[in-house]
Amino acid sequence: MRVHQLTRAFGRVQALDGVEWTAQPGQVTCLLGPNGAGKTTTVEIAEGLQHADSGTVEVLGTDPWRASAEHRARVGVMLQDGGLPQSVKPLALLHHLARFYAAPADVEALVTELDINDFAGTTVRRLSGGQRQRVALAAALVGRPDVLFLDEPTAGLDPHVRRTVWELIARTAREGATVVVTTHSFEEAERLADHLVIMARGRTVAEGTPAQVAGGETLESAYFALTDRRETP
Numbered sequence: 001m002r003v004h005q006l007t008r009a010f011g012r013v014q015a016l017d018g019v020e021w022t023a024q025p026g027q028v029t030c031l032l033g034p035n036g037a038g039k040t041t042t043v044e045i046a047e048g049l050q051h052a053d054s055g056t057v058e059v060l061g062t063d064p065w066r067a068s069a070e071h072r073a074r075v076g077v078m079l080q081d082g083g084l085p086q087s088v089k090p091l092a093l094l095h096h097l098a099r100f101y102a103a104p105a106d107v108e109a110l111v112t113e114l115d116i117n118d119f120a121g122t123t124v125r126r127l128s129g130g131q132r133q134r135v136a137l138a139a140a141l142v143g144r145p146d147v148l149f150l151d152e153p154t155a156g157l158d159p160h161v162r163r164t165v166w167e168l169i170a171r172t173a174r175e176g177a178t179v180v181v182t183t184h185s186f187e188e189a190e191r192l193a194d195h196l197v198i199m200a201r202g203r204t205v206a207e208g209t210p211a212q213v214a215g216g217e218t219l220e221s222a223y224f225a226l227t228d229r230r231e232t233p
């Protein structure tokens with residue numbers, strides 16, 4: 001996927017001001033940046049959920065805003081708030097979603113790997129935040145997507161589950177998917193990213209391998225140097 005010179009304004013707020021980055025198949029691309037940097041707006045444009053004022057976005061060779069159902073079936077999305085229906089049970093939901101795809105993932109294997117079994121029959125409304133997140137991740141993976149967008153996939157997860165989720169994300173990329181992970185965690189970016197993009201104030205301020213972006217510093221100090229609000233006019 002590639003975004004090129006994207007702009008998007010909401011009234012007087014210039015959310016995107018010429019954003020430019022790429023994400024390759026077989027790699028995890030991590031997107032870091034302060035609150036309000038424009039990460040969610042960029043990703044929602046790439047998902048086809050909103051459109052840019054100007055610039056181009058290409059996902060699997062297609063403009064996602066005009067994409068067909070076939071294109072959308074190749075894209076997996078995990079939203080920050082889960083976006084799950086509240087009154088269904090996880091196992092039934094995942095089996096239901098699997099029926100929309102010609103070659104879905106093995107639901108039982110996903111449920112076991114993400115340790116969903118203990119609450120597979122509890123309605124979503126009654127699940128803890130972390131349990132809901134695991135179901136949302138399974139729902140994003142069930143169609144075996146070629147492109148996978150994950151918004152803070154491990155925020156609030158306990159360390160065991162977080163490790164499992166990292167392994168699952170890395171494996172999904174190794175199997176050939178283009179994986180884009182939005183995060184505020186340096187640890188997550190360092191563990192996961194093959195490719196790293198830092199956004200600030202609606203622009204891309206760094207892009208490359210984690211080592212290139214860090215430039216001999218820690219990722220944390222490079223991030224603060226690149227995004228420091230005190231340098232903003």
Ligand SMILES: Nc1ncnc2c1ncn2[C@@H]1O[C@H](COP(=O)(O)OP(=O)(O)OP(=O)(O)O)[C@@H](O)[C@H]1O
Pocket residue numbers: 010013014015033034035036037038039040041042
């Ligand atoms: N629908 C909207 N209406 C008005 N302003 C919006 C809308 N969506 C986003 N914005 C504004 O655009 C800017 C970028 O927001 P965005 O959600 O893309 O940031 P973000 O980098 O994802 O932040 P966070 O880390 O907090 O999730 C912010 O100033 C936000 O207030």
